Amino acid sequence: MSKKSVVIVGAGVAGMATAIILAKNGFDVTVFEKNSQAGGRCSQIVSNGHRFDLGATILLMPSIYREVFRTLGLNFDECFDLKDLSSIYKLYFGNGERLVISKDEALMKMQLEAMEPESFKRYKAYLKAGYEFFRDSYKNLLARNFYTLFQFANLANLMMLFRLKVYLKHQTFIRRFFKNKNLQQAFTFQNIYLGQNPLKAPALFSMLSAAEMVEGALFPVGGMGRIPSKLESVAKECGVKFVFNKIVTKIDIDGKRANQLICDDGTITKFDLFVVNSDLPYAYRNLLPDKGLSGRMEKNTYACSALVFHWGLSKPFPAFEHHNIFLSKQYKESLDAIFDHYSLSAYPSFYVHAPVRTDASAAPENEDSISVIVPIGHLNEKNHQDWEALKKGARLGVLERLKIEGFIDLEEHIKFEVCYTPQAWKSIYNVSRGSVFGSIGHQIMQMGYFRPHNRHDRYKNLYFAGGSTHPGNGVPLVLLSAKLTSERILKENHPVDIRSEEINT
Numbered sequence: 001m002s003k004k005s006v007v008i009v010g011a012g013v014a015g016m017a018t019a020i021i022l023a024k025n026g027f028d029v030t031v032f033e034k035n036s037q038a039g040g041r042c043s044q045i046v047s048n049g050h051r052f053d054l055g056a057t058i059l060l061m062p063s064i065y066r067e068v069f070r071t072l073g074l075n076f077d078e079c080f081d082l083k084d085l086s087s088i089y090k091l092y093f094g095n096g097e098r099l100v101i102s103k104d105e106a107l108m109k110m111q112l113e114a115m116e117p118e119s120f121k122r123y124k125a126y127l128k129a130g131y132e133f134f135r136d137s138y139k140n141l142l143a144r145n146f147y148t149l150f151q152f153a154n155l156a157n158l159m160m161l162f163r164l165k166v167y168l169k170h171q172t173f174i175r176r177f178f179k180n181k182n183l184q185q186a187f188t189f190q191n192i193y194l195g196q197n198p199l200k201a202p203a204l205f206s207m208l209s210a211a212e213m214v215e216g217a218l219f220p221v222g223g224m225g226r227i228p229s230k231l232e233s234v235a236k237e238c239g240v241k242f243v244f245n246k247i248v249t250k251i252d253i254d255g256k257r258a259n260q261l262i263c264d265d266g267t268i269t270k271f272d273l274f275v276v277n278s279d280l281p282y283a284y285r286n287l288l289p290d291k292g293l294s295g296r297m298e299k300n301t302y303a304c305s306a307l308v309f310h311w312g313l314s315k316p317f318p319a320f321e322h323h324n325i326f327l328s329k330q331y332k333e334s335l336d337a338i339f340d341h342y343s344l345s346a347y348p349s350f351y352v353h354a355p356v357r358t359d360a361s362a363a364p365e366n367e368d369s370i371s372v373i374v375p376i377g378h379l380n381e382k383n384h385q386d387w388e389a390l391k392k393g394a395r396l397g398v399l400e401r402l403k404i405e406g407f408i409d410l411e412e413h414i415k416f417e418v419c420y421t422p423q424a425w426k427s428i429y430n431v432s433r434g435s436v437f438g439s440i441g442h443q444i445m446q447m448g449y450f451r452p453h454n455r456h457d458r459y460k461n462l463y464f465a466g467g468s469t470h471p472g473n474g475v476p477l478v479l480l481s482a483k484l485t486s487e488r489i490l491k492e493n494h495p496v497d498i499r500s501e502e503i504n505t
């Protein structure tokens with residue numbers, strides 16, 4: 001019996017989850033990864049006993065992890081030592097005010113009512129509406145394949161888009177619930193998780209904050225990097241072969257089918273099916289022949305990028321919660337700088353991941369490991385971007401703000417720093433424009449059937465899985481992408497070469 005061969009280009013979360021499903025369904029799967037380790041934007045670095053999650057740090061929407069892990073034949077909750085964070089995150093507003101988003105309803109009520117009378121009741125109503133958007137969009141928009149335009153553009157879906165309030169800005173929607181500007185920011189800034197401008201995103205994306213607060217925040221001991229590690233070990237148990245340090249440079253086409261892969265070391269290998277997990281616009285531009293299609297891809301709107309500082313600290317800073325958000329005192333200007341000028345304000349908003357308080361293994365005893373994520377404009381050739389100056393400005397802006405918020409001596413306890421810039425995301429992981437929260441943005445006209453399809457329109461044995469195809473970016477959505485792409489492959493292909501079967505019998 002001759003199994004059909006599948007190659008997966010990239011050992012990111014989506015690539016490995018796809019590999020597992022296909023191997024379990026009888027395909028012969030090989031993964032080619034350009035770097036020396038698996039995990040892509042969800043991998044880790046360890047230096048001098050300090051461990052940092054490279055990109056993903058927030059385990060958002062655990063219900064999706066559970067669902068996709070079930071498809072992989074795994075029980076998500078049994079795969080990891082999961083800590084349930086009672087404080088989801090601490091918010092520092094630009095005017096000195098603070099808010100701990102907590103599962104403790106009494107604490108939430110006390111804090112919210114102090115900020116705006118009657119707001120607790122409206123907070124509950126906002127969560128109900130946002131979580132309803134999540135459930136509706138999960139069922140009707142995110143967790144299903146759209147094989148034809150008519151499956152997407154029909155009356156039922158138009159009604160769904162209307163229900164999801166895609167016509168209304170999140171900013172307008174949030175004002176129905178809160179008058180207090182800080183509360184409005186507290187429940188909309190999450191749009192940045194998808195590289196979106198919270199001032200322009202549609203109301204539908206209230207599902208991010210609602211899902212976070214309704215489903216809570218989990219953290220796997222050992223860090224988010226445990227997720228790709230688990231996928232890698234399960235894939236290997238299923239017989240998936242991994243080839244690391246293997247850069248795919250071209251997908252060779254024969255007529256209307258992808259035929260063979262060419263790698264930077266000159267090797268040429270034939271496969272029956274191809275799944276590209278590396279960034280989709282990058283693949284159209286660099287691996288595939290049709291420059292017209294690639295040009296169209298460039299016309300999409302791209303998500304913002306991120307500057308990330310990982311700091312090994314020589315003493316613990318217990319005042320940090322596990323997740324901490326510092327919102328700019330010039331909130332609108334700081335968002336305009338990112339999304340309109342592809343740059344950064346002198347007063348950036350940023351996020352601090354401080355996992356040691358949940359998981360002591362992230363740093364040597366009596367020390368600390370923190371990662372600071374500063375959203376910033378993506379690489380843009382048309383705008384002058386002085387990245388050295390932007391990096392310096394971001395570091396200064398972060399340290400000054402931390403001082404103001406009480407972390408006075410943090411800078412002098414930085415033992416070492418590892419920094420990832422938009423160029424690094426582009427060169428290390430091939431993410432177009434360094435747009436790590438996409439790369440392709442999540443505007444409504446770039447979602448569902450309008451997002452680049454998970455099968456190439458011309459080459460029918462070439463599929464895509466990952467953040468730039470349907471349904472979108474972020475670990476839960478790329479897991480869903482793996483499930484949907486695999487479903488499509490299984491629907492359209494038999495795992496065994498039936499012709500060779502017939503010849504043999």
Ligand SMILES: Cc1cc2nc3c(=O)[nH]c(=O)nc-3n(C[C@H](O)[C@H](O)[C@H](O)COP(=O)(O)OP(=O)(O)OC[C@H]3O[C@@H](n4cnc5c(N)ncnc54)[C@H](O)[C@@H]3O)c2cc1C
Binds near residue numbers: 058465467468475
């Ligand atoms: C700073 C930051 C913060 C984030 N925060 C969160 C968060 O808190 N929560 C969350 O859920 N998500 C978060 N994300 C997003 C999340 O990390 C990504 O959505 C997810 O990891 C993407 O997985 P993927 O499989 O689609 O792609 P990738 O991780 O990009 O994997 C693609 C793989 O393909 C490989 N590759 C590329 N080109 C080639 C080639 N030519 N040949 C061979 N291999 C190739 C790459 O090396 C990479 O390993 C964050 C991301 C970043 C960067």
